Each structure stands twice: as structure tokens, then as C-alpha cells.
Amino acid sequence: MKLRHPFRASLAALALGVLAASPALADDPKFDSGDTAWMLTSTALVLLMTIPGLALFYGGMVRKKNVLATVMQSFAITCLVTVLWVVIGYSLAFTEGKPFFGDTLGAYVGGLSQIMLNGMGIGSVNPLAKTIPESVYMTYQMTFAIITPALICGAFADRMKFSALLWFMGLWSVLVYSPVAHWVWGPDGFLNDAGVLDYAGGTVVHINAGIAGLVCALVMGKRAGLGSENLAPHNLVLSLIGASLLWVGWFGFNAGSAVAANANAGMAMAATQIATAAAGLAWMFVEWMARGKPSVLGIISGAVAGLVAITPASGFVMPGGALAIGVAAGIGCYWSATTLKHMFGYDDSLDAFGVHGVGGIIGAILTGVFAREAVNPAVPANPATNTAAVAAKMGLLDGNAGQILTQCYGVACTLVYSAIATFVILKVIDLAIGLRVEKEVERDGLDLALHGEIVP
Amino acid sequence: MKLRHPFRASLAALALGVLAASPALADDPKFDSGDTAWMLTSTALVLLMTIPGLALFYGGMVRKKNVLATVMQSFAITCLVTVLWVVIGYSLAFTEGKPFFGDTLGAYVGGLSQIMLNGMGIGSVNPLAKTIPESVYMTYQMTFAIITPALICGAFADRMKFSALLWFMGLWSVLVYSPVAHWVWGPDGFLNDAGVLDYAGGTVVHINAGIAGLVCALVMGKRAGLGSENLAPHNLVLSLIGASLLWVGWFGFNAGSAVAANANAGMAMAATQIATAAAGLAWMFVEWMARGKPSVLGIISGAVAGLVAITPASGFVMPGGALAIGVAAGIGCYWSATTLKHMFGYDDSLDAFGVHGVGGIIGAILTGVFAREAVNPAVPANPATNTAAVAAKMGLLDGNAGQILTQCYGVACTLVYSAIATFVILKVIDLAIGLRVEKEVERDGLDLALHGEIVP
Amino acid sequence: MKLRHPFRASLAALALGVLAASPALADDPKFDSGDTAWMLTSTALVLLMTIPGLALFYGGMVRKKNVLATVMQSFAITCLVTVLWVVIGYSLAFTEGKPFFGDTLGAYVGGLSQIMLNGMGIGSVNPLAKTIPESVYMTYQMTFAIITPALICGAFADRMKFSALLWFMGLWSVLVYSPVAHWVWGPDGFLNDAGVLDYAGGTVVHINAGIAGLVCALVMGKRAGLGSENLAPHNLVLSLIGASLLWVGWFGFNAGSAVAANANAGMAMAATQIATAAAGLAWMFVEWMARGKPSVLGIISGAVAGLVAITPASGFVMPGGALAIGVAAGIGCYWSATTLKHMFGYDDSLDAFGVHGVGGIIGAILTGVFAREAVNPAVPANPATNTAAVAAKMGLLDGNAGQILTQCYGVACTLVYSAIATFVILKVIDLAIGLRVEKEVERDGLDLALHGEIVP
């Protein structure tokens, strides 16, 4: 008797009064095909966010002479991080660190037991996602590892060497992304233990990438021509396609973070949709009032800000909370992209920090306000949050004001570590091979100089 | 003992001879993870239809100076309708109206019990979709509410004020879409009770949007330059991308309307694919014969016509029926877009009525011909159709000629109500703030004047 | 007792102590909703590969005057093959041939029992996919039948008559694709019986299309201007979007070939991701060394080469094997597209053979090296491979060196039959209506001459 669905089989067996397990039962004993279906889909959706989503979102915003170089960045990062994640990233993020690195260092980074995906096979499971095959969980998490460095590219658009970019992204992925992911989601991550709530990666992905982007912008300096030349986006249709695919793909990012096709995933999807729409409208209306016109770049930037801000909160909040977070993100990120940036004078070219950093912080803190036990009752979807702190009340609305402080703690740790590590990596690369392209290359466009191609 | 998968848990419990159920069992007792996975996916697919699908389909067809304004319309409607759906739309469409509005009015619109999604939570279920969380069903239906008004935009391309558009779409969504959705799909909708068959929204979405588009075209008048200037599509590559994403996304629209991952969804998907292909070929060959060349705009228009026409029929017909509906839609919509329009002289610029109105009517009526009990036997996938009329024979082919009349009744009710309501809303907005942009704005392009941006 | 959710049902039954099954239970007795959800999704993903994925991948690579004609090819093929698949293709590929055509011919092609999808209904099942409805399996396989001929278009870009293309693709689909699919996946296919491993279609889809492309390139001759004019891609942003959608959609192609949402699908998805990334990097670095610059066209071509090569291997190999196959494909296809082609002087314009043919052969042979029983233990995901040969050790790494020969046998059969049949079909069409457009049409661009439209 060969059976594909051992569960059902054994049920049948029980029903029939046959107590001896069938031999095929050993096969994949614990996987839920519905959960697996949703996670396979979610993986595709999150990959769609980076290629072509983010590639186009950024690609449309640069000048025509740099569009190929810009979309190439997202694509090459996708390839590079995939390989690094297989080699070491997954192990550093999602295995226990203490057995390898001792109790001190081991609290901050995973171990080396799954280097080269050692041990991942047809029957293996990651304890963080018990109802789906490990291969699915590994690939799903890979897509998060891919998009995070790709987000940073917005900060230094139009001026980084491609070789330097590959070195930077490779090192950053291993030295920054994997450890921070481990802190928040890893089996013995210290922010996880501290009770930080981060449903789908507001801290790990967005704040992390945002602050790294800010450091890049500061270290690399401004684009030539900023303030004197017209650096207007060359094709906002591309950016709108990108923003739309980010939105659609984000269902995989947020609702996928339930790691199951259940009601928590549903609530996360609903919250995502609501916050995004609210943020898009908020940015649009504020801009309309402040500048006289609602722009395409405005509404899509607002939508992305909403997606960012709802990320940590998505599986924890009610629709009303999602609406509030969306409005706050739309207004807050409008302010950061149009005012804060000019106030301090850094050239965060496509607002990697302005949208992902600031939006991520707004979302992380408001998660501490709006997270409700009712949405994520006994077992939080993301096992990372499955801690004592969480099992009790969640955020301010549940009467747990302290959660806001916990959230700030998570934000601060990420900001500090990511900023310092990014700075060090950049400086090392700058010394070794230089970060920035020649002045003539910047003037004539990266497409031709770096890649030998143009869009006529 | 806290468990994520109560079923499995209890199986284990049984296996262990532990007969007392764990308390966690009460959690989400009725959700099917496979159905939920498919409906999460379908929601993403239908969103993809509007952004970037429809945005690009329409955006490619206008002149370059209006492309940003056109894609902005779809994006802004997505944001606006999302929020309105949360606030009141879902309640008006999908709750019982009689308790709130009395037996007369209450037969035509839902109630206010779920304003602000009141009552939607981790464990809630909409009786129309018993195997998935309500949050998923609500968001899935939201994506239908989004695309319907966005379709109307094709009728008045290149000439509507953005502010007027927001007012129009907001009012139309609440005053037209929600009631009509209630008639056909609502728990006590009168067209539902009358036995009208509309599997995935031919009436609610396409006829509704199509006739509203026609009224818009009539009220707003023609584009400046029609007949004298070259108004040719500026980039049919964008339109082809859009049509392709509409096609792919429509699997979520039609097969998703099974609200389950079952054989009925499979039949709906197959029918969708077949009718779309047949309609694309039909339009192409008719145009080839009539005009001498098969155009890109022709084949993609035909495909969309096929998608529209199969929508009400998708889960009710056999492959042969789908083929026939596709061919009829391809030819019928070719005629309406190239002949009917010129005959009456209205400027339905991108054929919102010509494709969605006419295609919707063809599909609705032919559903009365080709619907087979064999495809949707005892329990229709869409609970809306779960009525006495349906439980028996379905369409003409099943020997139930009367179904054609029933279908016509549904079409007529929708045409009349939507036309009148659209007209009134337009007139009110025209008086209040004006519908149409200034002549200079129209001449110089909406992109710069309304949004302050251009695609150079 | 027929149960939809036997588990839940019987659990409930047991829990309640109610032993009589509810009447609704009789519905669709054997389908797994999770598997069905994933296959519905996979179908959408594979369709996305062709429209707009492949359309854009190729469309961006041609000159601007041919972009509409190029994207039209993919779209029209999608429509045409859909209808042909319904009429006869599915039957020829996926039913038993011997009862119809006798033991000799019947070994090489399926029968006619399912012409017009005869017998496909709400409750039907294809024995090759027992846990999902036949309608889903039929449509899923249809998307493979669609993309295969569309791939060929890369070989003769910029010079084929549209009418000739429709005839060619229609005949090829019925006379070449369906039989070859039957050999490898059909219930009594001879390559299946010979133990050829082809998880997701490396032989059937890629080698088949690749060699047909080569024959097309040889028969039709070179593009006018090759070697003297600048035939550079007109917009690699489009190609990058296309490559990205191919990548994302390929999850449906490879992981969908598990025909279930299980651990084998997960392994196939992981292998796909890894090989693709490795191949993209490999092509990029080789080109960087050889030519001095890493190009966008290079990395996306490499990624597609990786996708092609991992296709036959995806559900059989460990991550290390996927990495090796990816690197081999990236380097091998770089060589074939840049050296081999020039060596022999054929004009395989967009490298249909260079990438799909060569990449497919590399993948097919390396499957014989890296296929592991551990990945696909007792019941291979693709029932086609469920043979004695497979049940034992798989590839060289499992100690079964003979598998490499078996793989070569499969490759050779496909190459020979597809080449000859393609040649004959081309010659017949050339005699009847001519294959190639007039010189002036080629010079002025196909868009205007064939379709009456341009992208200004």
C-alpha cells in the first residue's frame, strides 16, 4: 500500500482499525500540502518583488543613461545572494549559534552546521516552520535575503562601481543580513528573546537596509549635478510597474510570514492591503496640499512606505491599526523624503533610507502600539515571536505599553550594528578597489561604461 | 499543549490513545489550508490585474502625453477603493440588508453591520465562503471592487480631471458597485434569488463597468482631435504586457470564484483559457479578413473580450461551450469596437463599453445557453448561485431555455440601474467641480498639467 | 465512504462519536486541495512565462521596428496552441496510443480518445496526476505546449511571415510537440519506458524547441544586414523584465512538475533557484573576463540558460548538483551563443538553439550524473519517471553510470525526430506560401508591414 498522504492514510488506518503503520508513512510525515502550496507561491511572489519589481521601481527613477546599470544591480544581487545563502547565509541566520561560537558570540549569529545546506533533504524540516519542507522554508527565506541588499541600491544610484557593488553586497549579506536575521528570527536570537515583535521583517529587512543606505549615501557623497542639473526620473511608467509588483509580491512577504495558509495569513494580507492603500492616499493628499499636484511618484512612494511600515505589524494588527499605520507611514515618509533629506543634505538618491529606514522605524514602533493578542492569539504565526512576552498581551492597545520600548530596543540595536558594519565594509572596499565610478563615467552614464550597453 | 495544527494534533492524540481533545482545537476549526492557499493566491492575482495589468493595458493605448495620468488612475483607484471597501463597501455588499434597511430597500443593498470590517477577526467566517478565513474572502472581494471602477476609465481616457475622477470613483464604488454586487452575490440579493447565473462577475463587474463607461463617454463628450488628429496608441508593448497580466490574473478572478481549490476551479480555469484564446483568434482573423492585417491591438482586445465573456460562465460550462463563447465574444466585440461605436458616434475611447459591456452581455446570455449541471453539480462553487433554480438544470443545453430569460433579466437590471446612477453621479460632480479638464490641458497632455510629471 | 477531507471528516466523526458520514462528503473524492492549489498557481506561473515573459525577453532583443511583431508571436502562439491542445494535442500527448494506432505507431504517439477533451469533467482524473482534477492537469500541461513553440521564435526573429508562422507553429505543435511529450511523459511513452529522466521538460521542451530553432535558422537564412548593420537589442529593460518573469514563472514549471505541494516540489524549487543564479553569475564572470564588461544581456542570458539546464534535473538533484549544473550551463551556453554560432555561421538570432538547445542538452546529460535517489526516493514526483530504472539508483553519483547513456539516448531521439520533422514542415510551408517576408518588409520593419502598427 503506497500512499501519498500518510496522515490521511493513518487516519484511514485508524478508522479501519488497522493499527500497524504503513511503510510509506515515513515519507513526509508532517507537511501540510495547503501550507506548502502557499509557501511555494509566497516564495515566487517575494522573488517577483526584487526581479523585476524593485529593479523597475528604481530603474524608472534614474536617468535613462543609468537604467540598465540600475536594473542590473537587482538582478546581479539576486544571483549573488542566492549562492551565498546556499553556501553560508542560511546557516548563519537559521541555525543555533551557541554550539559553534560559544555563548557570547553565539547569541548574535547562527552556527555553521548547515553550510552548503548540509542536511537539507527531502524529509528535513526547520523547527521554525514545522508544516512545510525545509527546502521551501530555506528558499522562502532566501528571497528575503535577496531583496534586503537590493533595497540599499536606491541610496547610491548612478554612482557606484559594479565591482564594488558586488563585493559590498556579498560581504553585507553575510556579515550584516544573516546575523540580524538571526537576532530577530533565529532559534536563539537575542532580539527574539527580548520579545521584539517583527512579523515579516520590518527590522531585519527595512530598517537594516535603510540605515545601510544612509551610510552609503554619506560615505559615497552626492551625485554629480545634484541641485544644478535635471535629475528627474526618466520613466515613471517603469516605476509604477515596479511599485505594483512590489505591492502584489508583498502578499507573499507578509502573508507568507505566517508560514501557513491560515487565518493569520489572511489577517496579514488584509492589513497589508489596507495600510498600503492608506499610505498611498496619505502621501498623495499631503503632496497635493503642499505642492499643488498629486504625482505618480508620490502615490507609488506612499504605497511602498505603507508596505514597509505594515511589514512588522502585518500579522498582529486589526484593520483599524493597519489604517493608522498606513496614514502615519505615508505622511512620515513624505516628510523624510522631501524635507528631512534636504535638511541634512545627504543624497539618498531614491530614498532607500527615506522610505525603508523611516517607514521601517514608524512601523516597528507602531507595532508596539497596535499589536493585538486577538489577531495572533496563542501561537504567533512567526515562530520567532513565540516567546513569553508575546504569549501575554501584545501592544499598547492591549495595555502593554512596555512593548513600545521593546520595539525601540530592537530598532536601536539594528540601527547601530548595521550602520557601523556597513561603514566598515564600505571603507575597506573603498581602500581596496574604490567605491565610486570616474567622473566621466558618471557624466556619460553607467550603462555604457560599466556594461557596454545602452537603451537608445 | 499548544498546537498549530489541531487536526494533526488530535490525530496524534488519537493515535496515542488520548481521547480528550486539546483546548486549542477550537481555534480555526473549519478552514481548509488548500482552499485558503488558493484564495490568498487568487487575491494576489486579481490585484495584479489592476496594477499593473489594467494600468498598462490602458496606458499603452493613450498618447504619450497622457500615459502617466492613465496609469495613475488605476493606481489611485486601487488605493481609494481599498479604504472605502474597509469603511463601508464590504458591509453594503456582503451582509444582510433587510435587518438594517427594511424589507424593501434591504433587498437591494447590504446592511451596515460590518462597517469598518466590524467583527472580522482571526476566527470569523463569511457564510458565503465557509472553508477560508473571512479576512481572505474580504480581501479577495476587495480586489473585484477595485478593478470594476478602474475598468470604466477606458471610456473617458485623456480628458477627465483627476479630482473629479476620485469623487466619481468613490461615489460609484459605494452607490453602484456594492449594491449590484449585493444583488448578485449577497446573502439575500434579489438577482441571486431570481436564479441569475454569474459565476465570477460578468454582470457585477463587466456589464456594470461597461455601461457606466458608456454613460461617461456620452456625458463627457469626445476627445479633442478625434477624427482629425492621430490618436494612435503610443506603445502597444505596454498594452500587450497589460493584456497578458490581465489574462494570467484572470485565473484568480474566475478559478478563484470557486472559493476553493477544487475541480470546479479547475474547470473554470480551463474554460477561461479556452475562451480567451478563441476570442483572441476570432478577433484576429475577422480583422485580418476585414482590414487586411492582424494587429497586436486586435488580438489582445479579442483576448480581453474572451476573458470578459467567459467570466459569468467560467465555472458552469464545458470546454466546447467555452470555445463557442470565446468565438462569439471575439467577433461581437470586434464589431462593437469598430462598427457600433462609429455608428452611434460616442467616444468610448479605449472601449470600456465596447469590450466589457458588450462582452459582458454576450457572456451573460450565453451562460444561459451553455451552463451545464454536469460542471457544477450539486453545490455550485459560488454560493451566490446555490439556489433552487441552479440545483436543477442549468442552461439551454440542459433543456432549461428559460435560463436565457433569467440571464437577460439580470443584464437589464444592471444596465438600467448602473446607467441611471452613473448619470446622476456624473451630473452632480460636474455641477460641483466640473468633470473635464481645460482645453489647453487636454492639448498639452494630462501628465504635466495634472501630475507635474512627464515621460520624456 | 468518500471524503473530501478524510482527516478532518473522520476526526470530527471520531471526536463526536458520530460514525455516519455527512451526505455532502461525496463531492470530489480524491483531490488534495493543497496540491490542487499549487497546480492552479503553477499553471498561472507557466502562462506568465510566455505572456508576457518570453514575449518581452525576445521583444527587447530585436530592433524597435520589429518589437510588436515579436511580442505578437508569443501572444498569437498562446492563443493558437490553446485551441489545438483542446482539439487534439492533449489527447495525442497524454492518452494511450496503442489502442488507437496499434503497437508500432502507438508507441510513439497518444491516441484520439480525448479529442476535444472528451471525457474531461468535474470528476475526472488523469492517472499521471491522481491528486488533482484532470482539468487542472490538462491546463497545466497546455502551458508547456504553449511555451515550447514560442521558444523557437528566437531563432528566426525579424524575418518570418506571420501567416507562415501560424501554420508552422500549428503543425509543429501537433506533429512534433505532442508526440515527443508522449514519448517522455505519456502513459506508454518509449523514452519513459527506457528510463530517461526528464523532471520538467528539458528534452520535451527545451531540446525540442532548440533544435527546431536551429533548423529554422538554417532553412530561413540570415537576417539582412547581419555583420554589416547594427542589430543591437533595442531595449534590454524589456528583456530583463522578461527574464525575471521567466525565472519567477519557472517555479511553476519545475516545482509544479512535482504535481503536488510536497517536499519534492520544494527541492525542485530550491534547485531551480540555485542553478539559475549560478548560471547567471557564471556567464557574467566569463564574459567579464573575455570581453571586459559584464553585460545585462549576459547575466539574463546566463540565468535563462541555468533555468533551462536545471529543468530536467530539478526534482532529482541536491543543492550541490544544482550549483554544478548551473555553472556548466552558464559557461556552456556562453560559448554556444558567442563562439559556436559564429563558428558555423548560422543566424540563430536570439539564441533559441544556443540557450535552449545547448542548455537543454547539458542539463539532460548532467541529470544522469547528479540525479539522486535521496531527492526523489520511492515515488518520483513526475509519474512519467516512475519506472523500474528509476526506482533503483538514479545517476552517476548514485553509482549508476549507465544513466548518462540513457540520457544521451533520450537527447538523440529528440534531436533527430524534431530536426527532421521541423525541416519537412518548413519546406512544405515554404512551397505553399513562403516562409520569409519580402526584402523591403524586413528593411522597413515587420511591425508596420505585417501588423499595421508601430511603436513610434
Place this chain on the structure above:
Amino acid sequence: MKIVMAIIKPFKLDEVRDALTAIGVHGLTVTEVKGFGRQKGHTEIYRGAEYAVNFLPKLKIEVAVSSDQTDKVVDAIASAAKTGQIGDGKIFVFGIDRAVRIRTGETDAVAL
């Protein structure tokens, strides 16, 4: 022979073409150009950065005519292209030594 070269607003092209056809001029060449002049450009705003766009889209029309037709052509263009608003453009006239029709090799007046 002269070339009459005019810079006009883009949406005036059809009117100008018709006016020229009406006076028997059946050939002209059009170029998309950007003009800088008294007419003020517009401002585009992107995430708070304002860009003053001073170069406005115009069309340049070149018509080769025999010397005696020049005035008629200048007048036809001037009245067809006029809106009376700033930015209407300019007309310049300069002499040419030769004109050749490539197809036939005909030269001068008959080549126009």
C-alpha cells in the same frame, strides 16, 4: 531659392501643413526640437526636488521654396502657427545655392 525655417508649437503642425498645401507647397521636413526663449517653462517636482524645465518642446519646419514664393510661404506659416501667446516661435529665411532631387537628379526649382 530659399529655405524657410520655422520654429512652431507642436500642436500647430497640422494647421501649418494644411496652410502650406493650400498654397501649393507639397514638401517639407519636420524636426523635433527644444526651444529656449521668453516663454517660461514649467516646474516638475519629484519627491521634494524641483526641476525647472526651461527647454520646451517645439517643432522645426524646413521648407525649400523658389525665391518668389517666399513671402507667401512665410505668411502662410505665420498665420497658421499663430496663437498670439508667448512662445509661438520664429520664422527664419535663408538662401540656398542648389537643390537636388535625389531620385531623378533634377536640380533647383524643379527639384522642390
Place this chain on the structure above:
Amino acid sequence: MKIVMAIIKPFKLDEVRDALTAIGVHGLTVTEVKGFGRQKGHTEIYRGAEYAVNFLPKLKIEVAVSSDQTDKVVDAIASAAKTGQIGDGKIFVFGIDRAVRIRTGETDAVAL
């Protein structure tokens, strides 16, 4: 010095360039233009609406040459650009007062 300005069919560019190089002309400037003339345009059809496209894509070539080279240049262009079919285009010649090479400040013949 003269400027030889030619309107040609786009696909003739390479031949014209080669013909000029062959007679020692090593500089020229090319502009994409739309031409209106005897050559009939085409009709595009979009959902039943027909648009007559009368402006056809052409290239304008400008070559500054010393006066004595003018005839050679005109002839070279005329024969390289010729297909003999309607729409082949025109060549116009007009005099220039000065020429300057920006890089060096050289003027006149040596600047070309």
C-alpha cells in the same frame, strides 16, 4: 564654405557615410526628421479607427565642406542615397561665413 544638407531614407545612412568617407569627408551630423512630400504615407488601424500617417521617417545629413568640394559631395550623396523610388529625398546647398572647431579654435577650412 558650404553646408550640404540632405534629406535621405534612413536605411541609406551607412551607404552615404561610406561614400563620403571614400571621397575624404570625415565629419557629418545626422538628425532624425519626418518628411512630408510626394511619397505617400501609410495607414495605421486601431480598433476600426484609421490614421493616415503622412510624415515619414527620414534622416537629415549636414556636411560642411569647402566650396570646391561641394560638387563632389553632392554627387556622392546623390548617388549613394538613390533607390530610384519616390521619397528618396533632396539635397540643398547653402553658403556659410565661418566655421570654428571648438576644441582648437581653428577656423574655416581647417576646422571642417
Place this chain on the structure above:
Amino acid sequence: MKIVMAIIKPFKLDEVRDALTAIGVHGLTVTEVKGFGRQKGHTEIYRGAEYAVNFLPKLKIEVAVSSDQTDKVVDAIASAAKTGQIGDGKIFVFGIDRAVRIRTGETDAVAL
């Protein structure tokens, strides 16, 4: 009156415009062109096929000025557009018979 026509490197446009404004020239027309000359193009590589791109993007600037201003304008452009590297471009000057401002019908010097 003269037209000063200059072929310059694209990124020099703003400097040239500023230089002209500084000497009181408030109108000009810009065209995107491709230039062929001493400056070597680049090579693009696509899947092993190399394409020599010999036509480089340049801008053509046309400024109509009164004859006495010509030298000043030529000098202003020449110095603003200069990088000293090959490919900086050329300036050509030729006379015009008439100038008309379409908006007002004003002619000659006052029309510029």
C-alpha cells in the same frame, strides 16, 4: 542677421545656455543629433556580436543673432563648449534674410 549653429557635447548644454544668457542672448533652439567625426565611437557587445557605434550623441544649437553680435556669440559658445578633448564640435555661421516673430509679426532684429 546670422544664424550661429553649433554642434556640441550634450553635457555642455547648460554651460552654453548660461554663457549666452550672460551676453544677452535669450533665445535658442536645440536639436538632438548624432555626430560622425574624428572622435572615435564605442563598441557594444551583444552575445559575442560586436557593434561599432560610430555616431555619437551631440546637440545642435541654433541661435539667430544680429550680425554685429555674431562674434560675441561664437566666442561665448566656443569657450563654454570647450573641453579640449576630441569631439568638442563645430560652430558654423550663415546669413539669414529675414526673421519673423510669429506671435507679433515683428520682423528682423526685433524678432530675435
